[in-house]
Amino acid sequence: xxxxxxASINDYLQALREALHTADPALVQDALYDAEQHxxxxxxxxxxSAEHELLAEIVKSYGAPEEVAAAYLExxxxxxxxxxxxxSNRRQLPTPDQGTSKIGIWQRFFGVYGDVRSYTMxxxxxxxxxxxxxxxxxxxxGLSLSIxxxxxxxxxxxxxxxxxxxxxxxxxxxxxxxxxxxxxxxxASAECSKKSALGRHSPTKR
Amino acid sequence: MNDSHAKKFQKDLNxxxxxxxxxxxxxxxxxxxxxxxxxxxxQPPDGSEPLFKEGTIYPVLRSLSASGWLSxxxxxxxxxxxRRYYRITPEGRAVLADWLAAWAHTRNFVEHFTRAAxxxxxxxxxxx
Numbered sequence: 001x002x003x004x005x006x007a008s009i010n011d012y013l014q015a016l017r018e019a020l021h022t023a024d025p026a027l028v029q030d031a032l033y034d035a036e037q038h039x040x041x042x043x044x045x046x047x048x049s050a051e052h053e054l055l056a057e058i059v060k061s062y063g064a065p066e067e068v069a070a071a072y073l074e075x076x077x078x079x080x081x082x083x084x085x086x087x088s089n090r091r092q093l094p095t096p097d098q099g100t101s102k103i104g105i106w107q108r109f110f111g112v113y114g115d116v117r118s119y120t121m122x123x124x125x126x127x128x129x130x131x132x133x134x135x136x137x138x139x140x141x142g143l144s145l146s147i148x149x150x151x152x153x154x155x156x157x158x159x160x161x162x163x164x165x166x167x168x169x170x171x172x173x174x175x176x177x178x179x180x181x182x183x184x185x186x187x188a189s190a191e192c193s194k195k196s197a198l199g200r201h202s203p204t205k206r
Numbered sequence: 207m208n209d210s211h212a213k214k215f216q217k218d219l220n221x222x223x224x225x226x227x228x229x230x231x232x233x234x235x236x237x238x239x240x241x242x243x244x245x246x247x248x249q250p251p252d253g254s255e256p257l258f259k260e261g262t263i264y265p266v267l268r269s270l271s272a273s274g275w276l277s278x279x280x281x282x283x284x285x286x287x288x289r290r291y292y293r294i295t296p297e298g299r300a301v302l303a304d305w306l307a308a309w310a311h312t313r314n315f316v317e318h319f320t321r322a323a324x325x326x327x328x329x330x331x332x333x334x
Contacts, residue, residue, distance in 0.1 A: 030265075031265070034261075034265075037241060037287045038241055038260065039286075041240075041286060063260065071261060071265055075266055075269055076265065076269075
């Protein structure tokens with residue numbers, strides 16, 4: 001059944017990670033991210049209580065790690081079965097076991113030129129040049145002006161403004177500020193969530 | 207009665223209902239809402255135990271979002287990880303309308319037979 005109440009959020013997340021040890025790594029990241037977001041929000045909502053006392057209460061409402069893990073696994077399998085694109089609508093891509101009998105070798109080789117995703121990815125690569133230039137300019141100008149203006153009275157407010165603007169900009173870019181555990185993986189998770197059609201997030205699959 | 211049977215039955219019922227309830231909650235508000243906020247809105251007004259654990263709504267929110275029925279955006283938070291805010295899309299509203307019609311039909315159908323069963327039960331005892 002359910003294990004003992006975790007003593008801290010990190011303990012809870014570790015238990016959740018263990019309960020999901022057979023799952024797709026990206027799914028584990030999503031589950032850990034959701035759990036940490038919820039638990040920290042709950043604790044922030046009740047600042048006067050001790051973390052370990054609150055956790056016992058929270059685990060009751062949020063669910064034990066095993067229950068939550070089961071919900072993710074169940075939802076994933078159900079969603080995959082119910083919402084998968086019908087085969088007839090899917091682009092007929094060759095699978096390794098199909099060989100060359102059904103799809104010609106020329107079609108397999110030149111198929112990439114007819115795939116819309118090739119062009120969207122190309123566009124994204126082009127776009128990343130401009131966004132990269134913008135982010136680089138933003139940081140270079142912001143930092144140099146902050147340091148240059150440090151000797152003046154407006155230096156400090158400018159620096160605060162620059163850091164404040166960098167935060168939403170980094171969130172928009174998908175880069176997270178340094179924080180424990182989840183944040184290191186979060187970027188990949190968020191990107192994959194956007195790309196995945198099923199809520200499952202394996203970066204190597206697309 | 208066997209409590210585990212009741213729990214399993216409840217779990218089976220919840221499988222489809224969570225998505226319906228989440229779409230309904232998000233359709234009822236014009237604001238974006240994040241997971242914790244949505245979970246708190248699902249608390250029964252009479253203080254009774256909710257039908258499902260708060261942790262079970264997150265994977266459903268993600269799958270609804272992946273289906274295009276919810277849009278999501280990430281907002282930095284000072285109390286923890288960035289929050290993912292959800293909003294129902296026009297497609298989500300259309301799906302919700304279909305689901306509500308299906309739910310009304312199902313509820314009427316089930317109620318018709320369960321009402322008959324509950325009304326019959328006392329008389330059954332007297333005849334035997």
